[in-house]
Amino acid sequence: xxxxxxxxxxxxxxxxxxxxxxxxxxxxxxxxxxxxxxxxxxxxxxxxxxxxxxxxxxxxxxxxxxxxxxxxxxxxxxxxxxxxxxxxxxxxxxxxxxxxxxxxxxxxxxxxxxxxxxxxx
Numbered sequence: 707x708x709x710x711x712x713x714x715x716x717x718x719x720x721x722x723x724x725x726x727x728x729x730x731x732x733x734x735x736x737x738x739x740x741x742x743x744x745x746x747x748x749x750x751x752x753x754x755x756x757x758x759x760x761x762x763x764x765x766x767x768x769x770x771x772x773x774x775x776x777x778x779x780x781x782x783x784x785x786x787x788x789x790x791x792x793x794x795x796x797x798x799x800x801x802x803x804x805x806x807x808x809x810x811x812x813x814x815x816x817x818x819x820x821x822x823x824x825x826x827x
Contacts, residue, residue, distance in 0.1 A: 756794055765814050778812075
């Protein structure tokens with residue numbers, strides 16, 4: 707019986723393949739390979755270093771009571787799974803910091819190149 711190949715190994719054999727879907731924050735991240743002492747290779751996603759966004763690429767939003775990053779992503783991008791775009795645009799370690807205090811001002815990146823405010827609901 708043939709051995710079953712791991713998902714990561716199978717993807718690695720396909721030129722240009724990437725383990726993350728296009729909607730993931732890691733889709734364009736570089737995949738590294740760490741070789742353990744026993745020779746086993748472990749794939750990992752390399753750290754993403756993002757350039758800062760300028761004011762023309764973001765709009766400010768004042769956080770209201772009860773808002774969460776996923777709710778803001780639904781409101782501004784139409785997809786709660788895109789919360790990471792807001793986290794990337796703001797200097798926080800934990801995304802929950804973005805909305806843990808009503809009245810905080812967070813930067814919302816423009817949605818897919820749309821003019822500011824066009825995607826607001």
